[in-house]
Amino acid sequence: MRRALFSLLWMLILSISMRDVGYAQAPSTPPTLPTMKPEQRGLMVFQQVCSSCHSIQFVHYGDMSALQPSRTALKNWAQQHHAKIDEPIASPYPNVAVGKAANGGDYPPDLSHITRTIKGGPDYIRNVLTGYRPTPPDITLAPNTYYNPVALTHHHHFKMRPPLHDDMMSFPDGTKATIPQMAADVTNFLQWVDDPHRTTRHFIGTAVLLYLLVFSTILFTLWRVIQKEEG
Numbered sequence: 351m352r353r354a355l356f357s358l359l360w361m362l363i364l365s366i367s368m369r370d371v372g373y374a375q376a377p378s379t380p381p382t383l384p385t386m387k388p389e390q391r392g393l394m395v396f397q398q399v400c401s402s403c404h405s406i407q408f409v410h411y412g413d414m415s416a417l418q419p420s421r422t423a424l425k426n427w428a429q430q431h432h433a434k435i436d437e438p439i440a441s442p443y444p445n446v447a448v449g450k451a452a453n454g455g456d457y458p459p460d461l462s463h464i465t466r467t468i469k470g471g472p473d474y475i476r477n478v479l480t481g482y483r484p485t486p487p488d489i490t491l492a493p494n495t496y497y498n499p500v501a502l503t504h505h506h507h508f509k510m511r512p513p514l515h516d517d518m519m520s521f522p523d524g525t526k527a528t529i530p531q532m533a534a535d536v537t538n539f540l541q542w543v544d545d546p547h548r549t550t551r552h553f554i555g556t557a558v559l560l561y562l563l564v565f566s567t568i569l570f571t572l573w574r575v576i577q578k579e580e581g
């Protein structure tokens with residue numbers, strides 16, 4: 351009996367070590383890429399491109415933790431903007447005059463609620479970001495002005511330098527950074543920014559509903575029990 355047990359143990363140990371060897375020799379599988387939500391890629395676009403001109407001052411750097419879980423990364427980003435993690439994502443310009451002077455006379459608007467407040471909403475923003483075209487020969491543009499037939503401001507004479515270029519960044523999830531892709535992702539991000547606490551609120555709403563449901567079931571059962579005892 352004892353010998354049988356021993357040999358069983360040996361076989362177990364052997365099989366485990368063989369399995370390890372097998373693992374070591376197996377061809378290495380390609381690393382799986384992390385999955386990212388569009389608004390997470392959009393945060394990257396905002397960080398690397400838009401934030402050099404635009405503020406989203408109604409949210410703080412720390413509010414981005416729902417999209418970027420690394421607190422250190424957020425702290426570093428805030429630090430690059432001479433801010434702390436619990437401070438608003440402010441404009442890079444010290445005042446409106448400097449911001450205007452740097453952008454052909456127009457101030458880059460705050461983007462906190464832009465998807466809701468701008469005429470045309472998210473569709474317009476996506477289209478503007480992908481809407482730059484070569485200047486037609488019969489049009490002369492002022493300095494620091496760009497032709498964008500989608501832009502409603504100044505009859506298509508847009509003051510925002512084309513911010514997106516194909517492959518200007520690389521997304522960790524392997525998504526190709528084309529202009530339409532980045533435009534869609536950053537618009538998603540701006541929609542999220544418009545109400546960053548929506549998900550938490552929905553969660554609390556559902557929790558409250560569940561609580562009420564359970565509570566009323568208990569009350570109802572109690573009521574039935576009492577009725578039975580009385581009747």
Ligand code: HEC
Nearest residue numbers: 399400403453456457458475502503508509510511513536
């Ligand atoms: C180099 C500075 C600069 C960068 C970078 C930049 N913008 Fe702008 N943006 C501007 C300026 C200036 C305006 C105002 C343009 C005007 O009124 O002609 C503007 C206007 C806008 C508008 C309003 C458009 C309208 O029709 O009123 C949106 C939306 C916008 N930018 C989004 C973005 C997004 C998203 C990014 C990043 C992908 C970005 N911007 C990057 C300078 C910039």
